[in-house]
Amino acid sequence: MHLLVCGGTGCNASRSQEIAANLKSSLKDNGLENEVQVILTGCFGFCEKGPIVKIMPDNTFYTEVKPEDATEIIMEHVVKGRKVTRLLYTDPENKQHVADSKHMGFYKKQMRIALRNCGYIDPQNIEEYIGADGYAALAKCLGEMTPEQVINEIKLSGLRGRGGGGFPTGLKWEIASKNHADQKYVVCNADEGDPGAFMDRSILEGDPHSVLEAMTINGYAIGATIGVIYIRAEYPLAINRLLVAIDQAHEYGLLGKDILGSGFNFDIELRYGAGAFVCGEETALIHSMEGLRGEPTFKPPFPAQSGYNKKPTNVNNVETYANIPIIITKGADWFNKIGTEKSKGTKVFALAGQINNVGLIEVPMGITLREVVYEIGGGIKGGKEFKAVQTGGPSGGCLTTKHLDTPIDYDNLLASGSMMGSGGMVVMDETSCMVAIAKFYLEFTVEESCGKCSPCRIGNKRLHEILEKITKGNGTMEDLDNLRNLGRVIKDASLCGLGQTSPNPVLSTIENFYDEYVEHIKDKKCRAGVCKSLMQYVIDQEQCVGCTACARNCPVNAISGEKKMPHFINTELCIKCGACIEKCKFNAISIC
Amino acid sequence: MAKVKLAESKINKIKEICTSFGNKPGEAINVLHKVQGEFGYLPAEVQEVIAQELNVSVAQIYGIVTFYSFFTMTPKGEFPISVCMGTACYVRGAEKVLDEFKRELKIGVGETTPDGKFSLNCLRCVGACGLAPVVLIGEKVYGRLTPDGVKDILNEYRS
Numbered sequence: 001m002h003l004l005v006c007g008g009t010g011c012n013a014s015r016s017q018e019i020a021a022n023l024k025s026s027l028k029d030n031g032l033e034n035e036v037q038v039i040l041t042g043c044f045g046f047c048e049k050g051p052i053v054k055i056m057p058d059n060t061f062y063t064e065v066k067p068e069d070a071t072e073i074i075m076e077h078v079v080k081g082r083k084v085t086r087l088l089y090t091d092p093e094n095k096q097h098v099a100d101s102k103h104m105g106f107y108k109k110q111m112r113i114a115l116r117n118c119g120y121i122d123p124q125n126i127e128e129y130i131g132a133d134g135y136a137a138l139a140k141c142l143g144e145m146t147p148e149q150v151i152n153e154i155k156l157s158g159l160r161g162r163g164g165g166g167f168p169t170g171l172k173w174e175i176a177s178k179n180h181a182d183q184k185y186v187v188c189n190a191d192e193g194d195p196g197a198f199m200d201r202s203i204l205e206g207d208p209h210s211v212l213e214a215m216t217i218n219g220y221a222i223g224a225t226i227g228v229i230y231i232r233a234e235y236p237l238a239i240n241r242l243l244v245a246i247d248q249a250h251e252y253g254l255l256g257k258d259i260l261g262s263g264f265n266f267d268i269e270l271r272y273g274a275g276a277f278v279c280g281e282e283t284a285l286i287h288s289m290e291g292l293r294g295e296p297t298f299k300p301p302f303p304a305q306s307g308y309n310k311k312p313t314n315v316n317n318v319e320t321y322a323n324i325p326i327i328i329t330k331g332a333d334w335f336n337k338i339g340t341e342k343s344k345g346t347k348v349f350a351l352a353g354q355i356n357n358v359g360l361i362e363v364p365m366g367i368t369l370r371e372v373v374y375e376i377g378g379g380i381k382g383g384k385e386f387k388a389v390q391t392g393g394p395s396g397g398c399l400t401t402k403h404l405d406t407p408i409d410y411d412n413l414l415a416s417g418s419m420m421g422s423g424g425m426v427v428m429d430e431t432s433c434m435v436a437i438a439k440f441y442l443e444f445t446v447e448e449s450c451g452k453c454s455p456c457r458i459g460n461k462r463l464h465e466i467l468e469k470i471t472k473g474n475g476t477m478e479d480l481d482n483l484r485n486l487g488r489v490i491k492d493a494s495l496c497g498l499g500q501t502s503p504n505p506v507l508s509t510i511e512n513f514y515d516e517y518v519e520h521i522k523d524k525k526c527r528a529g530v531c532k533s534l535m536q537y538v539i540d541q542e543q544c545v546g547c548t549a550c551a552r553n554c555p556v557n558a559i560s561g562e563k564k565m566p567h568f569i570n571t572e573l574c575i576k577c578g579a580c581i582e583k584c585k586f587n588a589i590s591i592c
Numbered sequence: 593m594a595k596v597k598l599a600e601s602k603i604n605k606i607k608e609i610c611t612s613f614g615n616k617p618g619e620a621i622n623v624l625h626k627v628q629g630e631f632g633y634l635p636a637e638v639q640e641v642i643a644q645e646l647n648v649s650v651a652q653i654y655g656i657v658t659f660y661s662f663f664t665m666t667p668k669g670e671f672p673i674s675v676c677m678g679t680a681c682y683v684r685g686a687e688k689v690l691d692e693f694k695r696e697l698k699i700g701v702g703e704t705t706p707d708g709k710f711s712l713n714c715l716r717c718v719g720a721c722g723l724a725p726v727v728l729i730g731e732k733v734y735g736r737l738t739p740d741g742v743k744d745i746l747n748e749y750r751s
């Protein structure tokens with residue numbers, strides 16, 4: 001029997017380490033420490049209900065476990081064989097407890113390929129990875145396949161880059177393999193900077209060996225002997241697990257000289273990012289690896305021709321790599337049957353925002369947004385109305401109700417004015433203001449623009465200023481035209497991917513929520529109640545019982561009134577902080 | 593900026609770190625990571641020593657320090673507070689939580705309280721989106737925070 005405890009960042013923050021420790025000591029108290037193993041795994045994905053404890057082999061899925069619950073789990077489940085019902089997941093529709101995770105709505109439509117080992121194996125133990133068919137792909141490549149055959153297999157699989165661009169991975173490898181040089185490099189881009197996306201980190205934390213194995217295969221295929229993982233310094237847990245994994249791989253002869261007796265040498269080192277979104281762009285990333293400011297340069301030359309240290313370099317993202325070993329072991333024909341015509345395989349999304357089941361999901365390409373939001377995501381929080389889903393982060397756009405039945409793949413997302421991006425999926429309900437969301441992303445871009453090219457540096461700043469003006473209630477209809485024109489110029493004229501996509505959040509919200517922009521401009525109204533300058537707080541004289549809760553909590557003393565008599569808000573003094581609404585128990589305060 | 597005179601021992605520590613990376617300019621970012629880990633921040637005087645050791649201009653080091661958000665030139669508080677401003681936290685009300693911290697501490701983002709106890713910063717996505725909105729104080733993660741809870745949390749550190 002195995003007790004799997006989620007050790008991902010979310011659950012870790014909710015004391016999962018302590019849970020694991022308590023489980024272990026409770027097992028010891030019962031003399032079971034040799035029969036039952038407690039394993040701290042990678043992320044299960046269902047972060048909403050974390051911390052998660054899963055019991056194998058019967059697949060029992062305990063949610064929101066507290067360290068204090070450990071003894072009960074051991075005494076009831078392990079010793080007496082009775083499930084601890086109160087910790088089981090409750091189906092929100094029929095209110096029934098679901099014991100087996102396979103029957104949970106969250107997991108039913110998922111297909112875990114890149115995340116195949118996350119939540120199943122101990123990431124700190126290479127033997128568990130090997131036990132799950134790990135390093136079999138590497139052995140197959142080195143023993144039975146030529147580099148050309150490896151590249152061909154990846155090409156046939158139809159795998160496309162999961163970092164956002166969607167460039168065919170096999171083709172990328174082929175180009176790098178054809179450029180001859182005394183030294184070539186393989187680089188893994190683990191600089192996940194997109195706010196709201198955390199799949200790369202989950203893979204590195206939950207299954208670091210899959211990335212090491214894939215990079216080694218990549219090195220063999222293109223003729224590189226050095227691999228570098230460029231990882232954010234903000235991911236200490238992932239860094240730690242990678243370092244442990246690299247050491248173990250060395251110990252087992254799976255990294256270093258003469259791997260598996262094949263004569264092939266390959267080694268992997270880490271480079272730390274220091275917080276710059278633009279470093280996700282491959283040329284900028286390479287400059288950062290060289291110890292410089294992470295500014296992009298013009299392509300060509302492409303990294304495959306002249307990259308790190310001016311040598312041919314192949315850069316792939318973490319999730320792309322996580323797909324490689326299983327494509328080799330199961331074959332391209334298995335992989336290319338999954339997904340849509342031009343987008344093969346699965347995609348990992350970080351589902352977040354106003355949705356019931358926040359977490360990390362992996363779904364086949366071609367699934368519809370409706371299935372993701374309502375079946376996997378369990379619908380909108382608090383039964384509110386679905387408004388939009390933002391995909392692709394600061395480079396993407398919004399999908400709305402009219403896109404709910406569009407199959408999700410690279411090309412459909414682009415056609416809808418958004419993009420796949422790295423896989424952030426933020427769900428919004430009626431309480432989100434689309435103008436404010438566009439402004440939020442622009443704030444991010446303005447801060448993260450490296451400043452090298454003027455369309456991005458100056459243009460985005462101007463876009464942000466115009467949006468600021470609209471949310472303050474000073475916008476004109478002419479501003480809308482300016483936003484559109486300027487947005488197009490920035491997209492056309494910017495040097496790198498950051499600027500070429502940064503106006504997307506603005507352009508797509510204007511396209512899909514034009515009425516909302518017009519309301520801000522003409523009616524000076526924000527229907528979501530987000531843009532403070534456009535709001536006024538009013539106390540309903542009928543509803544107010546004069547409990548004085550609002551007046552006592554108003555930070556600027558803008559509310560006055562006698563006890564047990566209706567109160568009033570002085571709108572001149574009111575700073576629109578919303579404290580009064582939160583305190584009012586009688587729903588007497590409204591925004592208009 | 594006020595000049596800080598570096599103690600001899602500190603200068604030697606910086607030199608030691610630079611040497612451990614072979615004094616190579618290409619290792620500048622790794623050196624800065626290590627030095628910031630040692631001192632908590634990277635004031636101009638520290639950058640001068642690094643530039644000298646790696647044989648590059650101070651401007652180049654300064655350029656790197658100011659480019660990356662991870663590097664800071666101001667000392668952080670004893671309890672650094674980071675409010676996550678990732679999209680998931682934003683749509684679940686992180687801005688209101690941030691406003692409450694500003695009001696309680698009477699400082700802005702990027703500032704430190706006069707007693708050196710707290711500093712306030714924003715960061716992008718800790719990846720605990722299931723707990724949104726999230727605030728980090730030091731290494732400790734506080735999830736599902738509301739503006740109401742801010743005062744109580746600060747009081748844990750104030751006593």
